[in-house]
Amino acid sequence: MDSRVLWQRYQDWLYFHPGLGLYLDISRMRFDDGFVASLQPKFDKAFADMVELEKGAIANPDENRMVGHYWLRNPDLAPTPELTQEIVQTLEQIEAFADQVHTGAIHPPKECRFTDIISIGIGGSALGPQFVAQALSPDLPPLQIHFIDNSDPTGIDRVLAQLGDKLATTLVLVISKSGGTPEPRNGMIEVKQAYTAKKLDFAKYAVAITGQDSNLDQVAKAENWLARFSMYDWVGGRTSEMSAVGLVPAALQGIDIRAMLDGAKEMDDATRVPNLKNNPAALLALAWYFSGNGKGEKDMVVLPYKDSLLLFSRYLQQLIMESLGKEKDLDGKTVFQGIAVYGNKGSTDQHAYVQQLREGVPNFFATLIEVLEDRQGKSVEVDPGVTTGDYLCGFLLGTRQALYENHRDSITVSIPQVNARTVGALIALYERAVGLYASLVNVNAYHQPGVEAGKKAAAVILDLQKRVLEVLQTQKKALSISELADMSGAAEEVEAIYKILRHLHTNNRGVVLTGDLAKPGSLTVSLG
């Protein structure tokens, strides 16, 4: 296409939200009018599905749940007055708590102020808070946040070591919707132990954000923790940033949570419009469908040109891949759906993998996120008449152009600034796009059966470890690994047993492997 035709296409397809100052440009996706017309019936259905979902239909049939994250930023939309009231009250409770922590009305036992937060959670109970902290936390926040988002012993040690004596002024948020996920449970137990070792009363530092009556909620109640905030069963982990999961840590860091909710609400209003060209989330879903042929045939590379948005791609990775990555569609047909998402930030990635994007396997489409304001205040010139921000803008436009010239499509989202409203709006934009796309391809965006399978498999391994150790305890002589597997009634699991033993051996857990480590089948095992 020559440049004048492209300029016209840019203007024809440009979406602009005046209230948010947000632009969406899908002109560099090479669909044509025939393709758009062919998708119209699917969009009609997607818009109708969304109306039902917002009214409180069971939009997550497997788990028999309503899907209500849109109500969080517009409580009047909730299907019952009780739910509306609960949302409003939780928000007020969060603001009051953060305020009391900031003023010192709530303080650690022997100090006048909390200075730090350890946030323990995983998946949707970590990624939103991490993204928002990176994007919006002030340079000098009232409380500095640290995350434990794994069952990695050295990861936990590092956070605790960095805090050192500041543990005495550190608030602990334990975030888990289900209240039974092993990683945050392990993190909580280890952190609690660290407080006890310093003779600090953990309950006076601990806050639970979880579903009512979950295991975590019961522990928090029984131990009389400092505070408890409710997580609703109608909010999924990956869409929970605007529930207590995201709002408690954000408010404690001094982030304007009302502005974040307002930005999301404005975007929700815009993405409720049942008209493809005037609905930015529908335009995104259209572009995704076009690129991957409605089957996720192309990956989504997300490149925000702003350091503070670095974690957006990681955040979207869960939102999109956990929502869309499904084996079965809603009719039970095997479909293997999904869209793979990766990315870090521009222009940094220009010097990493953009070489492959420009010239290598054409198996992706890019999403470039542009922030129009370079910085607050004036910039110095790094060349005559040119600033670092001009360079960043040039790199973005140059990459977009270079990709297009080589038949690589891209979407560009532009926001005026990174602030609480625009971040709220970005989250809401992608939440809705995922919901609409899920309808287009007929999958349940709100369950995650594959993750449950992984969790069950991990539990089986831990059970196997127990059984194997029990057998070893009854033995006087060293055994081969296959003998041990037979005696544990798990002959089929010999390889897993070898790996469990190697792990225990490496960590001096009383298991001794003897023999040639390069030939696992030749090893013998005993308790040392």
Ligand SMILES: O=P(O)(O)OC[C@H]1O[C@](O)(CO)[C@@H](O)[C@@H]1O
């Ligand atoms: O908040 P929870 O219940 O600990 O779950 C954490 C994460 O685990 C999952 O259930 C599965 O990975 C996610 O959907 C969720 O965000």
